[in-house]
Amino acid sequence: MCAVIGCYLRITLAGFHRYSTYRQAVLAGTATNIVFGLIKVGILSGVFLARDGASIGGYDLTTTITYVWLGQGLLGVVDLWSEDDLAERIRTGDIVVDLSRPWNLQTALLCTDLGRAGYSAIARFVPQLLLGAVFFPFRWPDDPMVAPAFVLSTALAVLVSFNLRFLLGLTTFWLLDSRGVRSLYSIAAPTLAGLEIPLSFFPGWAQHALSFTPFPSMLQFPINVFVQDGPVLAMLAQQLLWALLLAATARLVLARAMHKVVVQGG
Amino acid sequence: MIEVSELGRTFTVTRKAGRFRRTRQDVVAVGGVSFEVRAGETVGYIGPNGAGKSTTIKMLTGILVPTAGRVRVCGLDPSRQRAELARRIGVVFGQRSQLWWDLPLRESFDLLRHIFRVPAGDHAKRLQECAELLGLHEFLDTPVRQLSLGQRMRGEVTAALLHGPELLVLDEPTIGLDLDSKERLREFLSELNTTRGTTLLLTTHDLDDIERLCRRMMVIDRGRVLADGPLAELRDEVTPERVLVVDFERPCEELTGLPGVQTVKVEGGGLRQQLSFRRDTVTAATLISMISQRSPVHDVAVIEPDIDDVVRQLYRR
Numbered sequence: 001m002c003a004v005i006g007c008y009l010r011i012t013l014a015g016f017h018r019y020s021t022y023r024q025a026v027l028a029g030t031a032t033n034i035v036f037g038l039i040k041v042g043i044l045s046g047v048f049l050a051r052d053g054a055s056i057g058g059y060d061l062t063t064t065i066t067y068v069w070l071g072q073g074l075l076g077v078v079d080l081w082s083e084d085d086l087a088e089r090i091r092t093g094d095i096v097v098d099l100s101r102p103w104n105l106q107t108a109l110l111c112t113d114l115g116r117a118g119y120s121a122i123a124r125f126v127p128q129l130l131l132g133a134v135f136f137p138f139r140w141p142d143d144p145m146v147a148p149a150f151v152l153s154t155a156l157a158v159l160v161s162f163n164l165r166f167l168l169g170l171t172t173f174w175l176l177d178s179r180g181v182r183s184l185y186s187i188a189a190p191t192l193a194g195l196e197i198p199l200s201f202f203p204g205w206a207q208h209a210l211s212f213t214p215f216p217s218m219l220q221f222p223i224n225v226f227v228q229d230g231p232v233l234a235m236l237a238q239q240l241l242w243a244l245l246l247a248a249t250a251r252l253v254l255a256r257a258m259h260k261v262v263v264q265g266g
Numbered sequence: 267m268i269e270v271s272e273l274g275r276t277f278t279v280t281r282k283a284g285r286f287r288r289t290r291q292d293v294v295a296v297g298g299v300s301f302e303v304r305a306g307e308t309v310g311y312i313g314p315n316g317a318g319k320s321t322t323i324k325m326l327t328g329i330l331v332p333t334a335g336r337v338r339v340c341g342l343d344p345s346r347q348r349a350e351l352a353r354r355i356g357v358v359f360g361q362r363s364q365l366w367w368d369l370p371l372r373e374s375f376d377l378l379r380h381i382f383r384v385p386a387g388d389h390a391k392r393l394q395e396c397a398e399l400l401g402l403h404e405f406l407d408t409p410v411r412q413l414s415l416g417q418r419m420r421g422e423v424t425a426a427l428l429h430g431p432e433l434l435v436l437d438e439p440t441i442g443l444d445l446d447s448k449e450r451l452r453e454f455l456s457e458l459n460t461t462r463g464t465t466l467l468l469t470t471h472d473l474d475d476i477e478r479l480c481r482r483m484m485v486i487d488r489g490r491v492l493a494d495g496p497l498a499e500l501r502d503e504v505t506p507e508r509v510l511v512v513d514f515e516r517p518c519e520e521l522t523g524l525p526g527v528q529t530v531k532v533e534g535g536g537l538r539q540q541l542s543f544r545r546d547t548v549t550a551a552t553l554i555s556m557i558s559q560r561s562p563v564h565d566v567a568v569i570e571p572d573i574d575d576v577v578r579q580l581y582r583r
Contacts, residue, residue: 003383010380018368021409097364099329102352103381259331 007103008111015115026123029076033128037072041065041136044197057200063227066139067198069132070223076124077117077154078161078218080193081186086169087178099258106247106254110162117158141228149232153222156239160217163246164189170250173257194220200229214242267340267433267465268303268326274334274489275321295321297489298335305432308459308466310480312473314581318489319469323437326467327357340432353382356426360438363418364425365410371421372406375428382429389428396424399454416447423451427458434458436468440475452478473573485580493580497573502545504579505571510541510553518561527553 019026048054048061059067086109089095098105132138141147168185172178190196192215199207199220210216217239224230275296283289296318303309313319324330325337328344328351337344342351358364365374379389397403400420405413413421419439426434434455440448456479458464468475476483476497483500485493493500509530517536520529526547530540543553550568557563 007380007383010377014366014369014373014377017373018366021368094362096324096329097359097362099348100327100352100357101364101381102349102383108381 008107011103011108011111012115012118015112016119017115018112019116019119020123026120030124030127033072033075033124034131037068037128037132040068040072040196044068057198057202058229059198059200059227062137062139063229064198065136066132066227067223069128069136069138070226071195071219073125073128073132074154074157074219074222075190075195076120078157078222079113079117079120079165080161080189080195080218081182084165084169084178084182086166087172087182090169090172091177106166106251109166110159113162114158121154139227141226143228146226146228149236150222150226153225153232153236153239156236156243157218157222159243160214160239160246163243163250164214164218167246167250167253170253170257189215189218192216193218194223198223214246217242267305267307268301268467269338270302270322270326270335271300271337272335273299273322273325273332273337275318275325275330276333294489296325296332299486299489299491300335301484301491301494303465303467305465306459306463307482308456308480309468310476310483311467311469311486312471312476312483312577313469313486313492317487319486320437322486323357323435323467323469327351327355327435353429354431355433355435356429356431358422358426358434358436358439360419360436360441363410363422365418365421367411368409370407370409371402371413374410374421375425378425378428384429388430392428392430393424396427399457400424400450415442416444419443419447419451423454427464431464433465433467436466436470438470439468440470440472448472448474455479473577477573485577487581500580501571501573501576504576506544506546507542507571508545508550509569510543510550511538511567511569512541512554512557512563513538513565515562515564521557521560524553524556 044064045061047056048064053061056064086095089098098108101108133140141150164185168178168182171181175181192210192213194216199210199216202210217235221235221239224235225232273296274294277293277295279291279293280288281291299318299322311319311322321330325332326339326344328339328346328348331345339351340354342354344351364378365371366377369377375389375393378384379386384392397406400423402420402424405417408417410418410421423436423439436455439455440451443451452475455466455468459466459479466479468479470476481496483493483495483497484491485500493504495503514537517534518539519536520532521527521539521541522529524541524543527541527543530542532539541553543550554563554566
């Protein structure tokens with residue numbers, strides 16, 4: 001048992017190390033996040049100015065700006081649409097190497113992703129949180145319990161996001177090339193997860209419909225936990241439910257793929 | 267070590283048969299292959315592209331589920347006990363990497379130690395050995411992405427051996443390597459087999475690999491085994507003709523009337539003559555003594571058929 005944990009812990013650390021080797025890429029990513037953050041702050045401030053500061057869906061201007069910097073920072077951590085390594089490995093056939101190892105592929109890739117997320121939390125989330133807090137009106141939580149809840153919620157968001165991406169990658173086994181599916185996802189996911197505008201800006205019916213999907217669990221919920229909008233336990237429970245449900249589905253699909261489908265290439 | 271009987275794998279391929287219609291067609295990649303490999307053997311598994319080599323290897327390692335027949339490796343059912351089997355065999359794919367692109371070689375090895383759950387002491391000892399024999403020391407701390415192909419292959423082979431496998435499966439291990447690197451790798455593998463008794467099964471298109479490394483050769487084409495046996499035996503069976511090159515002291519008229527012998531070439535006005543004969547009808551020694559009675563011989567040489575010829579003959583079957 002210890003050996004099992006040691007193995008996956010080591011894979012997590014390697015994931016952290018792998019992403020930390022690309023400093024310039026991380027820097028460029030963070031810079032892009034900041035530029036888009038500034039644009040969003042500009043647009044959303046304009047909206048509030050036009051409404052004479054009246055709040056929208058429970059968000060006032062300070063909460064909205066806080067939302068922007070949290071969202072921009074978390075984007076790199078939960079990784080909504082980055083290049084899918086798995087799909088590429090299935091497409092080229094390199095997946096045979098991963099499949100001939102004495103590990104659980106899903107757990108191993110999850111650990112790599114957790115390592116990546118951990119590095120992103122330090123290199124991408126924290127700088128943008130500080131930027132927002134120092135230079136903009138910022139709403140810090142007034143309850144110390146928010147900190148652990150936020151960390152937990154973010155971790156669950158990574159789990160949900162990873163399993164969704166993993167499932168999308170697995171479709172390559174059947175589709176042979178999943179770029180179509182993934183580009184559709186990369187357009188839909190950010191909006192539905194609440195990256196562009198807070199989900200509470202959406203019309204009631206849309207919010208209701210989204211509450212039956214895993215999308216809010218990936219970004220909006222951790223932000224809500226931080227800005228203390230909505231019932232924390234209910235959101236965490238929903239995230240946990242989605243994480244488990246998607247992990248179980250992905251596990252089934254992987255087993256199915258391994259049994260039926262061709263590993264491509266000679 | 268490996269027991270395979272009537273092993274088969276069929277793929278279903280969907281083809282366009284009209285604007286909307288699709289027909290399904292079964293393609294046989296491997297059709298009823300049987301063989302056995304005992305511990306300590308060195309087997310070359312060869313065949314033209316698309317013969318079913320890689321498909322067989324994938325079934326042996328448990329990545330692909332057979333559609334027919336039975337396969338057991340190290341006494342295990344590969345597709346059902348994949349993880350357990352993975353700990354007991356090593357696999358090298360010449361065209362794929364099992365190392366982590368972004369990490370130094372040493373860290374890739376360390377990660378593999380944890381994945382295969384190898385005790386630290388064993389790991390250090392095996393790494394030391396491989397590093398010594400394959401000359402890894404100079405690039406152990408280089409990220410894998412910066413290694414040359416030759417260096418990377420040495421790393422790949424090491425990676426496959428760190429958990430001390432009983433069986434090493436190599437899928438085209440020497441592909442793309444220069445002559446020096448090939449030779450070095452072959453030497454290492456050969457030594458691995460003799461000193462540690464590791465069973466080797468390798469697919470290759472480089473027949474020198476077989477000649478230098480494998481005591482047994484298995485030829486497969488279109489999913490069937492065409493030939494299986496020691497290289498020397500296959501050579502005699504497929505190409506029983508040998509060529510005898512005779513240099514005479516002075517020009518000699520074309521030799522005729524020798525039993526079972528045909529003239530291939532006469533050079534220098536009869537100074538050098540090439541004769542082909544079947545080894546099963548006449549021995550080279552008898553032939554030489556017969557010839558030297560006719561005219562004084564300066565030098566003789568017997569030319570064995572090239573392994574390429576043997577294989578070309580086999581593919582034609």
